Amino acid sequence: MAKNLAPISGIILAGGKSARMGTDKALLKVGPYYIIERISRVLSTMVDEIIIVTDRPERYAKYGDRTTFDIMPGNGPMGGIHAGLVEAAHPWVLVTACDLPFISTSVGRLMMQCADGYDVVVPRYRGYFEPLYALYNKNCIKVFEQHLTKGLIKITRLYEEFNTRYLEEEEMLQVEPHLERVFFNLNTPEDILKAQVWGNEPLKLQTD
Numbered sequence: 001m002a003k004n005l006a007p008i009s010g011i012i013l014a015g016g017k018s019a020r021m022g023t024d025k026a027l028l029k030v031g032p033y034y035i036i037e038r039i040s041r042v043l044s045t046m047v048d049e050i051i052i053v054t055d056r057p058e059r060y061a062k063y064g065d066r067t068t069f070d071i072m073p074g075n076g077p078m079g080g081i082h083a084g085l086v087e088a089a090h091p092w093v094l095v096t097a098c099d100l101p102f103i104s105t106s107v108g109r110l111m112m113q114c115a116d117g118y119d120v121v122v123p124r125y126r127g128y129f130e131p132l133y134a135l136y137n138k139n140c141i142k143v144f145e146q147h148l149t150k151g152l153i154k155i156t157r158l159y160e161e162f163n164t165r166y167l168e169e170e171e172m173l174q175v176e177p178h179l180e181r182v183f184f185n186l187n188t189p190e191d192i193l194k195a196q197v198w199g200n201e202p203l204k205l206q207t208d
């Protein structure tokens with residue numbers, strides 16, 4: 001499966017409401033695949049296990065090795081990452097979300113290459129952090145819990161408490177020309193139209 005020196009876990013966050021989309025985003029089709037299936041296929045070339053973090057395991061179980069529920073529900077994606085970190089079998093966890101159809105193995109592997117000595121590797125694209133396609137170490141769990149307990153659910157506020165490696169646009173462009181796709185997340189029906197244009201291209205399943 002994965003070709004990393006150390007084994008790594010992957011999670012797919014799929015516990016959202018898709019209210020803006022009006023229908024379950026994870027099970028929309030982009031090209032020939034459901035979005036969550038697409039993510040799972042690409043993620044599986046980079047990680048040694050896939051955990052789906054969701055309150056609807058019956059819908060998504062087949063796209064991962066196992067599912068888990070949020071431990072502290074009602075906290076949005078941050079609660080999902082927390083549960084995934086707790087459940088993960090390996091120290092490093094590559095986080096993805098079920099509305100990011102075009103995650104790239106090149107960016108994923110770059111994150112892994114940069115991780116040594118840090119707690120988190122987070123891409124910064126067009127001036128914004130990308131916390132839902134980022135790499136977290138299990139040693140972040142305690143600080144996640146401190147924030148969640150206080151009702152602080154902004155993931156980016158965690159970064160100042162960790163030894164965080166910010167992955168800059170120029171670095172990512174060295175390995176991936178289509179960053180606008182990698183960090184494109186679907187929220188509304190209009191977004192689907194855009195995704196369809198890119199979605200018909202074959203999946204890039206780079207495994208080396």
Ligand SMILES: Nc1nc2c(ncn2[C@@H]2O[C@H](COP(=O)(O)OP(=O)(O)OP(=O)(O)O)[C@@H](O)[C@H]2O)c(=O)[nH]1
Pocket residue numbers: 013014015016017018019020021053054055070073074075076077079080081096097098099132187
């Ligand atoms: N496990 C888990 N995942 C979540 C939760 N909230 C959102 N997510 C996931 O996080 C990602 C980003 O979600 P958003 O687009 O912010 O929220 P959403 O609820 O899916 O969509 P809206 O209802 O339109 O805001 C998606 O993959 C969601 O499935 C949660 O409470 N738990």
